[in-house]
Amino acid sequence: MLRLKNNFSIEHxxxxxxxxxxxxxxxxxxxxxxxxxxxxxxxxRGNGLGGGFAVYGCYPEYSELYAFHVMYDxxxxxxxxxxxxxxxxxxxxxxxxxxxxxxxxNDHPILQRYFMKPKSDREDRLFSELKDDDFxxxxxxxINSDYDGAYVFSSxxxxxxxxxxxxxxxxxxxxxxxxxxxxxxxAHNRFPTNTPGWWGGAHPFTxxxxxxxxxxxxSSYGINKRYLEMFKYNLALKxxxxxxxxxxxxxxxxxxxxxxxxxxxxxxxxxQTIDKMEPEQxxxxxxxxxxxxxxxxxxxxxxxxxxxxxxxALNDRIKLRPLVxxxxxxxxxxxxxxxxxxxxxxxxxxxxxxxxxxxxxxxTVKTNAKTAINTENISQKQRLIIS
Amino acid sequence: xxxxxxxxxxxxxxxxxIVIDAKEMHYKELNKIIRESILSGAKNVLLENVNGQxxxxxxxxxxxxxxxxxxVPGNDLGVFMDGPSIxxxxxxxxxxxxxxxxxxxxxxGDAGDVIGYGMRxxxxxxxxxxGYRIGIHMKGYNEQIPVIIIGGKVGSFFGxxxxxxxxxxxxxxxxxESVGEYFGVGMHGGAIYxxxxxxxxxxxxxxxxxxxxxxxxSFLKKxxxxxxxxxxxxxxxxxxxxxxxxxxxxxxxxxHLYTSAAF
Numbered sequence: 276m277l278r279l280k281n282n283f284s285i286e287h288x289x290x291x292x293x294x295x296x297x298x299x300x301x302x303x304x305x306x307x308x309x310x311x312x313x314x315x316x317x318x319x320r321g322n323g324l325g326g327g328f329a330v331y332g333c334y335p336e337y338s339e340l341y342a343f344h345v346m347y348d349x350x351x352x353x354x355x356x357x358x359x360x361x362x363x364x365x366x367x368x369x370x371x372x373x374x375x376x377x378x379x380x381n382d383h384p385i386l387q388r389y390f391m392k393p394k395s396d397r398e399d400r401l402f403s404e405l406k407d408d409d410f411x412x413x414x415x416x417x418i419n420s421d422y423d424g425a426y427v428f429s430s431x432x433x434x435x436x437x438x439x440x441x442x443x444x445x446x447x448x449x450x451x452x453x454x455x456x457x458x459x460x461x462a463h464n465r466f467p468t469n470t471p472g473w474w475g476g477a478h479p480f481t482x483x484x485x486x487x488x489x490x491x492x493x494s495s496y497g498i499n500k501r502y503l504e505m506f507k508y509n510l511a512l513k514x515x516x517x518x519x520x521x522x523x524x525x526x527x528x529x530x531x532x533x534x535x536x537x538x539x540x541x542x543x544x545x546x547q548t549i550d551k552m553e554p555e556q557x558x559x560x561x562x563x564x565x566x567x568x569x570x571x572x573x574x575x576x577x578x579x580x581x582x583x584x585x586x587x588a589l590n591d592r593i594k595l596r597p598l599v600x601x602x603x604x605x606x607x608x609x610x611x612x613x614x615x616x617x618x619x620x621x622x623x624x625x626x627x628x629x630x631x632x633x634x635x636x637x638x639t640v641k642t643n644a645k646t647a648i649n650t651e652n653i654s655q656k657q658r659l660i661i662s
Numbered sequence: 663x664x665x666x667x668x669x670x671x672x673x674x675x676x677x678x679x680i681v682i683d684a685k686e687m688h689y690k691e692l693n694k695i696i697r698e699s700i701l702s703g704a705k706n707v708l709l710e711n712v713n714g715q716x717x718x719x720x721x722x723x724x725x726x727x728x729x730x731x732x733x734v735p736g737n738d739l740g741v742f743m744d745g746p747s748i749x750x751x752x753x754x755x756x757x758x759x760x761x762x763x764x765x766x767x768x769x770x771g772d773a774g775d776v777i778g779y780g781m782r783x784x785x786x787x788x789x790x791x792x793g794y795r796i797g798i799h800m801k802g803y804n805e806q807i808p809v810i811i812i813g814g815k816v817g818s819f820f821g822x823x824x825x826x827x828x829x830x831x832x833x834x835x836x837x838x839e840s841v842g843e844y845f846g847v848g849m850h851g852g853a854i855y856x857x858x859x860x861x862x863x864x865x866x867x868x869x870x871x872x873x874x875x876x877x878x879x880s881f882l883k884k885x886x887x888x889x890x891x892x893x894x895x896x897x898x899x900x901x902x903x904x905x906x907x908x909x910x911x912x913x914x915x916x917x918h919l920y921t922s923a924a925f
Contacts, residue, residue: 319716594775597774617713
């Protein structure tokens, strides 16, 4: 029997992995076939110990409800967790996550999903005034750390994470992602080197609507973890990537930083670069470094960050992991290897690599918007925002 | 005719070229067929529909062998290669020509990161731009001088810890500065030539920035003419000076870092 919790005496995770992302800026939805093909090309970047996907726009019929994806070791864990849900949430619908038993994925936890919203008269209202988002975060933290054998791996609205132990193309078949549709997909192929591959340790890592897939090693994990704990984030998964999802929740949702600025906290410009800036910029970046020094990510990384309004690709400040982007019409593709993009888009309009520490931000537009992706001077841009 | 056994997907054409359709083929199979083709005496191998296959042409020998790649090859192309030529008609990914000993890689598009790492001989010609860490730890070996020529611009760490060999950065079709940060940091051997003058004061303190002299130019000319021919460029324009030269000011820039003895 596999156990989801407390199995491993591990400090953090080091991984060399493969990443992919696809976004349609007009929010046209496509099924999971392309992302599966793209990440399958990077098969040899992983070792079968973790694969996963995040998809946005997959639950339009429940778009106002939090979609919880939960994995359980056993029925006891399920019962205890569902008791908590019943007491605190209005559950509109609950069901097993549809799976197809493939021979490639042989040992899996119980996988359930719940569409729900926090009760207005829930117990904690007696002594606190948490907003719904905050209560969901608190619930995720509580279940992941205190409910033995239960793990919430997705808790956003109209989005979901699908992940597990296996190669990503097999995980895609297992969750039947050809039946799932979304306007944005991210994918991960894992090669864990310091920790065992277990279901909860597969990417993406999500919290509310944020999702992260990551290739690299966050050597600042300890500092980031202690910093997040001051804000009541509970790092129960002992995997470095987890800190990125929570830091972005803190910066963007709680502190109200624009996405681009949050990226400049994760990969802050070096002081020698800041020294060369104009006075106003210099003041801003100095302040960001001083306030958010403990949120800085050190070590090699390439990440793809998903949120409802867009997708961000970001490298560490000296580019120690690969990341390539390409566009075709309303689609933008991000991957660890150019071949991955060409596997699903044989003649992209433009292919380029982000500069170290400088995010590529692809924002969605209104469906009737005239502007397509502006690819003019892509290689010349310091910070690229496509919208 | 069709070749037998495992090499059945390699087809010999009338001109004596072996054509391999690499579509959806795993790199292990592809490289096996390439090696078997060379063993069976093929001098020209044409790879069609390549997309992401790793290790193409790694460790192969033979000065008269040419591999032509249509598609984007995967990482580690031409690693440890000792003599043959590889022509890529598209972009290449990362780590090509790692520790290459002899031969030539010609890329008609852009290149990814870490090209020519620890290279000790042979030539790598890139028509477009290249990524980060180009020519780091490049060294040369006895009489061998490895040469990398980049047509466009490069990312940071160009020539970092370079110990030998020659790199040329042409900066063609570029309005912006053609190099990133940490240019030539820790360089202690070899030479880098630039076709465009840049403000070198903001880069490495361990190197000197000079105008290339006649000896430099006669050395460069041979390679630049070949580069112009390979990419169908005007050789006259390409070799027109002045070029600028970057050489290390010391063979041991960090000698003082761990010991008190400077030299």
